[in-house]
Amino acid sequence: MLSANTTAQKLTGDSQPQHAAPGLMARIGDRPVLWRVLSLALFCAVWEVGARASGNFAFPSFSQTLFAFLEMIGDGSLFWAYGRTLEPLVIGVTFSLLVGIGTGVAMGLRRDVEWLTLPVFIVMQAAPMAALIPLVTFVYGIGLASKVVAVVMLSLPVIAMNSYKAVRNTSPSLTAMCHSFQGSRWQQISKVILPEASPMIFAGVRLGVAEGFSGVVLAELLITPTGIGDLITYHRSIANFDSMYAVIVSIVVFAVVTVTLLQLLETALFRPDKRRSK
Amino acid sequence: MTMAEPIVAAPERRAASDVAAPIVEVRGVHKIYNGDVVALKDINLSFEEGRLTSLLGPSGCGKTTLLKIIAGLLEPTAGEVMVKGRKITGPGPERAFVFQDFALMPWATVLRNAAFGLELRGVPAKERNETARHYVEEVGLKGFEEKYPHELSGGMRQRVGLARALAVNADVLLMDEPFSAVDEQTRRKFQEDLIRLREVENKTFLFVTHSIEEAVYVSDRIILLSPRPGRVNNVIDLDIRRGDDPEAIRRDPNYLDTVEEIWRGIKQYLD
Ligand SMILES: Nc1ncnc2c1ncn2[C@@H]1O[C@H](COP(=O)(O)OP(=O)(O)O)[C@@H](O)[C@H]1O
Ligand SMILES: [Mg+2]
Numbered sequence: 001m002l003s004a005n006t007t008a009q010k011l012t013g014d015s016q017p018q019h020a021a022p023g024l025m026a027r028i029g030d031r032p033v034l035w036r037v038l039s040l041a042l043f044c045a046v047w048e049v050g051a052r053a054s055g056n057f058a059f060p061s062f063s064q065t066l067f068a069f070l071e072m073i074g075d076g077s078l079f080w081a082y083g084r085t086l087e088p089l090v091i092g093v094t095f096s097l098l099v100g101i102g103t104g105v106a107m108g109l110r111r112d113v114e115w116l117t118l119p120v121f122i123v124m125q126a127a128p129m130a131a132l133i134p135l136v137t138f139v140y141g142i143g144l145a146s147k148v149v150a151v152v153m154l155s156l157p158v159i160a161m162n163s164y165k166a167v168r169n170t171s172p173s174l175t176a177m178c179h180s181f182q183g184s185r186w187q188q189i190s191k192v193i194l195p196e197a198s199p200m201i202f203a204g205v206r207l208g209v210a211e212g213f214s215g216v217v218l219a220e221l222l223i224t225p226t227g228i229g230d231l232i233t234y235h236r237s238i239a240n241f242d243s244m245y246a247v248i249v250s251i252v253v254f255a256v257v258t259v260t261l262l263q264l265l266e267t268a269l270f271r272p273d274k275r276r277s278k
Numbered sequence: 279m280t281m282a283e284p285i286v287a288a289p290e291r292r293a294a295s296d297v298a299a300p301i302v303e304v305r306g307v308h309k310i311y312n313g314d315v316v317a318l319k320d321i322n323l324s325f326e327e328g329r330l331t332s333l334l335g336p337s338g339c340g341k342t343t344l345l346k347i348i349a350g351l352l353e354p355t356a357g358e359v360m361v362k363g364r365k366i367t368g369p370g371p372e373r374a375f376v377f378q379d380f381a382l383m384p385w386a387t388v389l390r391n392a393a394f395g396l397e398l399r400g401v402p403a404k405e406r407n408e409t410a411r412h413y414v415e416e417v418g419l420k421g422f423e424e425k426y427p428h429e430l431s432g433g434m435r436q437r438v439g440l441a442r443a444l445a446v447n448a449d450v451l452l453m454d455e456p457f458s459a460v461d462e463q464t465r466r467k468f469q470e471d472l473i474r475l476r477e478v479e480n481k482t483f484l485f486v487t488h489s490i491e492e493a494v495y496v497s498d499r500i501i502l503l504s505p506r507p508g509r510v511n512n513v514i515d516l517d518i519r520r521g522d523d524p525e526a527i528r529r530d531p532n533y534l535d536t537v538e539e540i541w542r543g544i545k546q547y548l549d
Binding site for chain 1: 350369370374375377386387394399427428
């Protein structure tokens with residue numbers, strides 16, 4: 001799939017129209033680098049000034065939060081917490097990627113699969129999954145399994161639905177072209193349909209991964225406090241608000257970085273034409 | 279110019295009058311979409327080797343449908359298509375299609391697009407790129423091999439589509455309004471290039487157009503289709519001398535008369 005052309009890539013962000021409504025994390029992931037740095041700096045400045053002006057004990061300033069963050073890196077508590085949180089996140093997201101992309105692509109390619117599975121995903125996507133997370137504990141208890149299920153519940157539908165729509169919206173003209181040059185069905189899928197669908201599939205992956213982060217943090221807050229959720233709960237209970245903020249901000253940043261890296265991967269793998277555009 | 283009998287030419291007459299053997303034969307083809315749209319009704323045609331035949335008719339008369347049936351991309355509701363004496367069941371290596379909307383892969387370079395037919399056949403990269411490079415040059419795109427389609431103009435994109443069809447070395451080129459999506463100047467240049475291309479490439483061309491001028495300019499023979507239901511209205515053999523000066527043809531009285539005559543014949547179908 002990689003073309004011979006793998007010259008130095010200049011990534012200036014994706015200007016593709018987004019098909020699915022992008023979440024905050026995915027949207028930040030779509031802006032050019034400079035713009036992102038500037039807006040981030042502005043955000044930090046407003047935060048600093050706003051917090052100092054308010055004088056509210058429960059609203060630490062940016063610099064206080066930053067120090068608390070460095071402190072937690074120093075004593076290792078942040079690493080330990082991430083280790084715990086990443087386990088259900090990675091298992092859940094991996095499962096959602098495999099099953100979501102697989103099912104979504106199959107739904108796009110075959111009417112019978114679509115007919116069988118589409119209603120399930122439509123319901124899953126429409127239902128308020130966060131509200132269902134406490135129910136999961138009745139079935140899977142309070143261990144790792146529940147948290148994995150929570151991640152899957154939030155990330156799977158958006159990944160599957162995007163993959164499905166991506167494949168369904170591929171151009172009939174390109175598949176006809178492939179057919180006219182006697183391409184096999186497999187060649188049609190691998191050389192035409194998947195590369196054409198990949199931007200939208202990846203848009204779904206980015207949204208799904210962002211949802212997965214929500215899922216794991218919700219599970220840690222709602223099911224049993226472990227990892228990041230535990231750290232947030234603990235620092236709140238002892239009124240250590242700068243540390244609590246530091247943890248929350250760190251997970252947001254971590255999610256944004258992950259989602260951005262995914263986008264770089266996509267462009268490198270499937271769409272060499274996008275590197276030169278704009 | 280001779281006005282042949284419409285619809286079916288008797289086989290013995292065809293054998294006597296034609297210089298070349300038919301490479302493509304369409305026999306009794308009907309096409310009905312969704313049970314009620316009659317797109318084609320009883321089409322019987324033969325296309326001789328080495329000639330350029332145009333399918334001419336107003337929009338919606340079934341030109342694309344007929345060409346796709348010949349390409350093996352669509353199944354006729356009834357009837358059959360023979361290519362080199364064998365009934366077709368799908369696309370084949372002896373036919374190559376040039377698409378109206380170019381059908382280029384936006385994520386692939388000009389060279390990869392041009393080589394795609396060979397890639398699908400499993401030709402090794404080095405060999406297929408060499409062949410594609412030759413045809414990219416032949417259609418006038420030397421220097422653009424590493425560009426992507428979005429970096430090219432409409433006319434240049436269609437040249438890539440043409441290079442891709444030439445690269446697989448098919449005997450029959452099926453072109454569906456290949457120049458309709460490009461501007462007028464580019465279109466004229468294209469028509470001239472097509473005539474020149476025929477001198478280099480010994481191929482049979484089936485050329486779909488809705489432009490009378492274009493059909494008369496490039497064709498050896500024109501098949502006039504009439505709409506609702508799509509059927510063969512007339513077959514016109516042309517004898518226009520295509521000398522060294524492509525511009526001279528457009529002023530040739532023979533050319534102008536033929537355009538006028540076909541226009542009078544078609545006018546009755548437009549309301
Ligand atoms: N996939 C389709 N389903 C239903 N009707 C179609 C389809 N494709 C073409 N038609 C109809 O068949 C007729 C011929 O279409 P087409 O072959 O595209 O004509 P042309 O290429 O001469 O403009 C038109 O009336 C068109 O509406
Ligand atoms: Mg058409």
